[in-house]
Amino acid sequence: MLITETLRIALLSIRGNIFRTALTMLGIIIGVAAVITMVALGTGAQRAIDEQMAALGGDILSIQTSSWFSRGVARDRQTLTTDDAAALSIGTRHFAAVVPEINNRYQAKYGNMNLNLSTIGTTPNYPDVHGFEIANGRFFSAADEAARARVVVLGAEIPAMFETDAAAIIGRDILIRSIPFTVIGVMNAKGSYGWRNPDDDIWIPLSTAQFRVTGDEHVETISVQVAEDSTVELAMLEIERVLRREHKIQPGADNDFSVIDRKQFVESRQEATEVFTYLLAGIAGVSLVVGGIGIMNIMLVTVTERTREIGIRKALGATRGNILLQFLVESITLCLFGGILGLLLGATASSLLAKFAGWQTVVTTDSAAAAFGFSAAVGILFGIWPAKRAAQLDPIDALRHE
Amino acid sequence: MLSHDISPQSDSVEVIRLEDVRRRYTMGLTHVDALAGVDLLVQGNEYLAIMGASGSGKSTLMNVIGCLDTPTGGEYWLNGQHVSHMSDRELAGARNREIGFVFQMFNLLPRHTALANVEVPLVYAGMKKKERDERAKHALEIVGLSDRTMHRPSEMSGGQRQRVAIARALVTEPSILLADEPTGNLDSTTSRDIMVLFDDLHAAGHTLIVVTHEHYVAEHAKRVIWLSDGKVISDSMNGAGA
């Protein structure tokens, strides 16, 4: 009953100074909106990585030529070959699949349009291992591989880049390095991760790449899917054993290749994203604190302005507790209003970012509740001191205040 | 006659007892004794006027009696309760229930209507809205402002504002009504109306203490005391001669 009266007085005084109140609340609005947006961005990035994790399927190890340094510049020695890939697939027991990749950028021509595209020569099991699905047509088969067929599968964004659509381009020819290839399929969109966007890659059979395009046996990457009944550690040992034998590396000498556990890689990115999220939220939190200081400032002004009112209320029987509560409720009301508006602003900003910048953003009920609780806490934290000052006022001093 | 009744206090009930009350203001090395040892006894349903030159300590005395100011020496009993030993909560309770204070400057809350102003002490008494409304309307009726309940102070004359303040002082049915120069900011006609209202309140059984500079105001009281330099220099019944 007294609390409804207290709330009524708070609203009355907020309304009596609506412009100043709005300016003060702006600090809280911006602070809460910033926290909401930053957390939404972080959560979105996190979710994107989680999806990638899920898309990775089983454990995949990626073997690459290890870089060596000469005069401070990294150089590739190109030590991996199609023969290595063959050696890894035959007579080994810890791998479910071995997928070599020849990776080069080539000019691709369709009609009179030229594009510079990342062209991947690989084996038919590529989509399964890397979690791709075919949207239109088909992926190349073992028969295409055996025949060194001039067939190509396009990434999801390629048809649009050639100003056509997936259905229309299938069966047509594109020229890769002036060699005609028939389009047999278009992949489903996968979304970019980090610096890579698989949706603007194109794929051709490994044998075709090796014998018709590059003319040598080097491959950039060999991906190995770990067998269900095995472990990453055992698979790593087997890769080392096979490749050291193939490359005739002396005992004690360093490997001329490196093995990356992609899952581990994504996991470490996940941790980095988490840290980044906290960092962003922390910076946004600082603006919320600055907003809180604004609230404290205006509450101190309010207390000074209303010293006489405080005196009158005390003369009429208000206890210190009554006065403390009144100013605390006022500051909490300010902050909660600001919090609600900030929440709306933050949610709007997040969806605009998602729409126009293409960043994945997620506003969770958790972050909304946290923002709400946070602004209430700011109201209490920064309202308590001015409220205490009001409560401690001596009635007769307060009444004499001009 | 007034339409409300308060529990009539018999003349012999002691409402206020001050014993050697002192109030010293210290400013650096110098100090002022606003009250330099005041003894005072006030019985129920007394009508007392306090007079004296400017700076003689009248307001200080009223503030002490009204529990707004704390004496620096002496003892004070209000309705038999030892005020000097009261906690903040008990003092707030005393201001709320035992004292009705009327100020020279009215001291109404500017954003509140007359009715809301009168209700403020009832809010702190913890009364429910419906009962508050009834009591406040009744108090405004007593001071003759039934038709101004929804006006804000800025929409009322000085006399009307002072009536609202009197209604606010009456509304908790306090044991004593204190008025510090209640007519100080009013013209003489309006002042007379207020004094008639005080006479009625006294007749209805209230105990009143009024500080004033004006002899015609003091004439309404039954007893007059004079202060000088923080001391009572004369205490006499009106009409009985000084």
Ligand SMILES: Nc1ncnc2c1ncn2[C@@H]1O[C@H](COP(=O)(O)OP(=O)(O)OP(=O)(O)O)[C@@H](O)[C@H]1O
């Ligand atoms: N807050 C204060 N600080 C210092 N001295 C004060 C303070 N309040 C009052 N005094 C002094 O105490 C003395 C009594 O003041 P008080 O207000 O009680 O006088 P008063 O009789 O009410 O005068 P007036 O008729 O002008 O209202 C004065 O000398 C005044 O200067």
Ligand SMILES: [Mg+2]
């Ligand atoms: Mg005075």
